[in-house]
Amino acid sequence: MAESLESLFDFVHMEIVSYFLNKPGKNIDNDVIQNLERLGFSVGQRLVERFTKDSPRFKDELEIMKYICKDFWTAVYKKQIDNLRTNHQGIYVLQDNNFQLLTQMSDGKQYTEDAPKFLAFPSGLIRGALFNLGLTCSVSADVLSMPNCKFQIVIPQS
């Protein structure tokens, strides 16, 4: 039962990606990614509003990041981020060695160029979550080898 619930999100996400890809009209890859990212953004905002309802106030930026890596990630992907690195100047790198949305794809050159489409929604999710917690940032994602991916978060310093 639990397994089928997990795969439900996978399937919905796959359908969302292919919906945006196959939408009639002119479709540039960039547009698809931007739309998916925006979708993730609004979902992330709403999710985090609900998840943080009973959690104590966050002290600083790093604490918010830890929250994203642990609680938020567990709630969405059933596991924690494997590695969080930061330069303490607004750049954070979140590494997931076995990212749920990529586990079904085989490794190799064949699918590497399609991977960004499957990471746009998760990036938006992170950006929306951080935005609602008061951090404006940009998020970019890249794949090293298939189920392994990195999200880089840049918070502009004022």
Next chain:
Amino acid sequence: MAVCVAVIGKEVNFLGYLAVFFLFDEILFLLQNYPLYLRTVSPEEELKFHYTVHTSLDVVEEKVSSLTKSSNDPRELYLGLLYPTEDYKVYGYVTNSKIKFVVVVESANTALRDNEIRTMFRKLHVAYTDMFCNPFYNPGENITSRNFERTVFEMMKKD
């Protein structure tokens, strides 16, 4: 019970915001500390309470920044009594998403304890979260949800 209930929008780091994404429809957020919702028991007094709530924002900010530094239970969302005036007491609450709730009660009403105010804020927060998760609500817009309104009226009901 309460004579006025208000919800105030968030503050956004304006500079970083412009630099990173100008494209999206998040522009609504650029309104800083904007009242998303305000209801009073008697509509004629609305302007007066706008003023009261506006004044309280400075105290909210002060409390939030001092609470994060000092160590005595800095993590609670409920801020407690912000300031008393001759006729009213003003209470505050800030969510993790930097949305501020302000509730004004009459000073004469001594039956209202701190704990009751706290539960009032909890209810308000739950109602706000439910409203926020409605896909037809765009973050940063004024609140028009009927369910939310019902919770607020419940809070202002005379008992």
